[in-house]
Amino acid sequence: MFGRVSAMFVKELLQLQRDRITFATMIAIPLIQLLLFGFAINTEPRNLPTAVLMQEDSDLGRSILSGLRNTAYFDVRRVAHSEAEVDHMLKSGDVLFVVEIPAGFARAVRRGETPALLVIADASDPVATGSALGALETAVTMALLRDRGLPAVVEGTKLFEVLQHRRYNPEGSTQLNIVPGLLGTILTMTMLIFTALSVTREIERGTMESLLSMPIRPVEIMLGKIAPYVVVGFLQALLILVAGVFIFDVPVIGNIWLLALLTTLFITVNLSIGYTFSTLAGNQLQAIQMTFMFFLPNILLSGFMFPFAGMPRWAQWIGEALPVTHYLRIVRGILLKGATLSDLGIEALALFGLMLVAMTIAVTRFRQTLD
Amino acid sequence: MNGDVVIDVQGLTKSFDGRVVVRDLSMQVKRGQIYGFLGPNGSGKTTTIRMLCGLLTPDSGHGTCLGYDIITQSVLIKRRVGYMTQRFSLWQDLSIRENLEFVARVYGLDKAKERVRTAIERLGLKGREEQLAGNLSGGWKQRLALGACTLPEPELLLLDEPTAGVDPKARREFWTEIHHLAADGLTVLVSTHYMDEAERCHEIAYIAYGRLLAQGTVDEVVAAAHLTTWTVSGEDLNELSEQLEKLPGIDMVAPFGTSLHVSGRDAEKLNRAIEPFRKDKRWRWKPDEATLEDVFIDLMSHAEDNF
Ligand SMILES: Nc1ncnc2c1ncn2[C@@H]1O[C@H](COP(=O)(O)OP(=O)(O)OP(=O)(O)O)[C@@H](O)[C@H]1O
Ligand SMILES: [Mg+2]
Numbered sequence: 001m002f003g004r005v006s007a008m009f010v011k012e013l014l015q016l017q018r019d020r021i022t023f024a025t026m027i028a029i030p031l032i033q034l035l036l037f038g039f040a041i042n043t044e045p046r047n048l049p050t051a052v053l054m055q056e057d058s059d060l061g062r063s064i065l066s067g068l069r070n071t072a073y074f075d076v077r078r079v080a081h082s083e084a085e086v087d088h089m090l091k092s093g094d095v096l097f098v099v100e101i102p103a104g105f106a107r108a109v110r111r112g113e114t115p116a117l118l119v120i121a122d123a124s125d126p127v128a129t130g131s132a133l134g135a136l137e138t139a140v141t142m143a144l145l146r147d148r149g150l151p152a153v154v155e156g157t158k159l160f161e162v163l164q165h166r167r168y169n170p171e172g173s174t175q176l177n178i179v180p181g182l183l184g185t186i187l188t189m190t191m192l193i194f195t196a197l198s199v200t201r202e203i204e205r206g207t208m209e210s211l212l213s214m215p216i217r218p219v220e221i222m223l224g225k226i227a228p229y230v231v232v233g234f235l236q237a238l239l240i241l242v243a244g245v246f247i248f249d250v251p252v253i254g255n256i257w258l259l260a261l262l263t264t265l266f267i268t269v270n271l272s273i274g275y276t277f278s279t280l281a282g283n284q285l286q287a288i289q290m291t292f293m294f295f296l297p298n299i300l301l302s303g304f305m306f307p308f309a310g311m312p313r314w315a316q317w318i319g320e321a322l323p324v325t326h327y328l329r330i331v332r333g334i335l336l337k338g339a340t341l342s343d344l345g346i347e348a349l350a351l352f353g354l355m356l357v358a359m360t361i362a363v364t365r366f367r368q369t370l371d
Numbered sequence: 372m373n374g375d376v377v378i379d380v381q382g383l384t385k386s387f388d389g390r391v392v393v394r395d396l397s398m399q400v401k402r403g404q405i406y407g408f409l410g411p412n413g414s415g416k417t418t419t420i421r422m423l424c425g426l427l428t429p430d431s432g433h434g435t436c437l438g439y440d441i442i443t444q445s446v447l448i449k450r451r452v453g454y455m456t457q458r459f460s461l462w463q464d465l466s467i468r469e470n471l472e473f474v475a476r477v478y479g480l481d482k483a484k485e486r487v488r489t490a491i492e493r494l495g496l497k498g499r500e501e502q503l504a505g506n507l508s509g510g511w512k513q514r515l516a517l518g519a520c521t522l523p524e525p526e527l528l529l530l531d532e533p534t535a536g537v538d539p540k541a542r543r544e545f546w547t548e549i550h551h552l553a554a555d556g557l558t559v560l561v562s563t564h565y566m567d568e569a570e571r572c573h574e575i576a577y578i579a580y581g582r583l584l585a586q587g588t589v590d591e592v593v594a595a596a597h598l599t600t601w602t603v604s605g606e607d608l609n610e611l612s613e614q615l616e617k618l619p620g621i622d623m624v625a626p627f628g629t630s631l632h633v634s635g636r637d638a639e640k641l642n643r644a645i646e647p648f649r650k651d652k653r654w655r656w657k658p659d660e661a662t663l664e665d666v667f668i669d670l671m672s673h674a675e676d677n678f
Contacts, residue, residue, distance in 0.1 A: 210460040210519075212426055214477045215450040370426050 040315035058106035067143020128307035195274035233267035254334035380434025407572030453520030463505025598661035
């Protein structure tokens with residue numbers, strides 16, 4: 001009994017040692033992932049992308065602006081001048097926050113009329129914007145007192161009032177955020193697995209020799225292998241969406257056909273990436289490991305589990321290279337905000353670019369000989 | 372280009388991990404010929420065939436296959452060559468019909484369904500076309516593989532040990548089929564370990580340890596070896612065999628059923644060596660023609676082993 005177990009043990013050990021890449025990934029991957037996510041993930045969001053809509057040009061307005069810039073919570077990226085501009089920024093996800101300084105604000109403050117400061121938050125990700133709303137009032141008050149030497153307010157009275165407006169998800173329901181996120185991550189996982197094994201399977205079963213001796217080009221093999229799963233992926237997406245709408249009350253405000261089109265693109269991107277892994281991997285185990293290595297950042301750095309705005313810059317750049325990051329913006333944009341193609345053009349282009357990159361790598365790295 | 376030479380390669384060399392597997396190999400195969408490719412295990416037959424159809428890139432050497440350069444025009448070669456792999460490499464989880472239809476579509480054949488139907492009939496696979504290829508017995512798998520590589524009507528067939536593990540009747544049918552195809556102008560390069568199959572080829576090449584050692588018709592190859600052979604019959608052949616093997620002038624001693632083949636490349640030395648044994652009453656000595664097998668075993672034992 002013991003002899004046979006140890007015979008098996010030694011055999012497995014030898015085989016493991018022969019597969020150098022698998023061996024290396026077993027050591028390297030946990031370490032890389034730990035460092036990567038340990039530093040990148042921050043559940044308390046900072047540097048929320050913010051726009052200020054100036055309805056008047058006043059000294060008070062300017063000090064509010066600089067006051068916001070001085071806090072870690074807000075990253076004032078844009079100064080808008082019209083409602084239409086603000087709408088577009090919110091729909092496309094450029095900013096999560098808009099502070100509107102209404103006309104006559106400065107005068108009203110000086111007169112002690114306690115005017116309203118309008119704040120519009122993109123509540124489609126309630127975690128990201130929730131804590132920042134509280135920080136806003138303090139930051140603005142401090143700025144006004146410091147810069148303008150306004151009379152110190154009497155206990156219990158205020159210089160202004162903050163009028164909150166939560167857009168897209170007024171009740172702050174987390175499901176409205178989670179369901180689109182799940183749509184993206186579930187599709188990513190299943191699509192990657194479908195194609196990640198497709199080339200290695202042919203190699204391991206020996207059918208690659210037949211395939212290579214036939215007059216078929218690598219790009220034809222790739223497209224033929226991806227195509228059936230586009231349909232499968234589309235049906236999967238439909239299933240998740242229908243469940244999301246009927247069980248979790250997710251609204252569909254935007255154009256459903258646009259969503260269908262971009263979902264197909266997203267599915268194709270993931271299938272191409274899976275296929276690329278398949279051409280790079282030497283065997284099925286390696287292909288599966290690459291898939292998981294790629295999948296984890298898709299969950300953690302895409303804005304699905306943790307607010308995108310809260311991550312350090314470098315982690316955001318990694319996030320921008322992941323298809324699900326863009327797809328999340330697309331799904332939230334279309335379902336919750338009614339975004340159109342002009343709002344989502346950059347995300348669509350990013351997906352398209354990622355698809356081209358993956359397909360190019362796959363076609364050029366495809367081994368056309370048995371060397 | 373000479374229209375009658377289908378395979379024309381010079382100086383093909385290929386090594387894996389620094390070990391030379393095919394060394395400076397040159398060969399010509401004429402149109403309509405059945406060309407046998409023989410050699411011991413690991414001698415580089417499969418490697419050579421793969422280089423011919425563009426599945427492996429030679430380290431050095433050059434040549435043409437069907438008039439196309441084997442290095443730069445492998446795409447054109449693949450369209451006109453049927454390659455039957457040594458190990459069954461069609462899709463085990465597809466049925467016979469599905470496998471053949473896939474091949475027909477990849478080659479862009481017109482009337483694919485109809486061609487597949489006639490191919491199935493011709494191969495005697497009718498009635499089993501829906502059976503999964505993985506469930507076929509060894510011999511039927513070979514038949515399917517041959518059907519798949521002849522389906523696109525290639526000009527050249529490269530068959531890598533197509534009859535390994537096939538029963539004698541099926542083997543004979545297989546060779547009849549090959550001769551029919553060759554009569555229609557198809558060229559066939561076939562590797563094999565069977566002597567009887569070698570004798571059915573128009574020409575043969577013998578490769579050992581990556582080197583081409585002999586080439587020509589069977590008679591030419593046998594003649595070029597200059598082997599003198601004696602057949603010995605009688606009792607205690609094992610004892611005789613042990614004694615003879617050690618003697619100078621005797622290059623090969625091989626048992627053949629109830630007799631023994633004794634050969635040497637130098638007739639005089641051979642005769643001198645067997646002189647004392649010919650007087651022994653236990654054995655009857657008879658001068659004989661060297662067989663192809665004698666020649667191959669002799670070639671092999673003198674080729675340098677590079678393992
Ligand atoms: N991909 C490869 N990597 C490393 N070595 C290889 C590879 N392919 C073949 N070889 C080696 O090259 C040598 C020749 O192999 P090849 O398959 O051409 O022999 P063969 O003549 O077809 O033998 P057999 O009669 O057993 O089929 C063998 O020693 C084999 O181990
Ligand atoms: Mg072989």
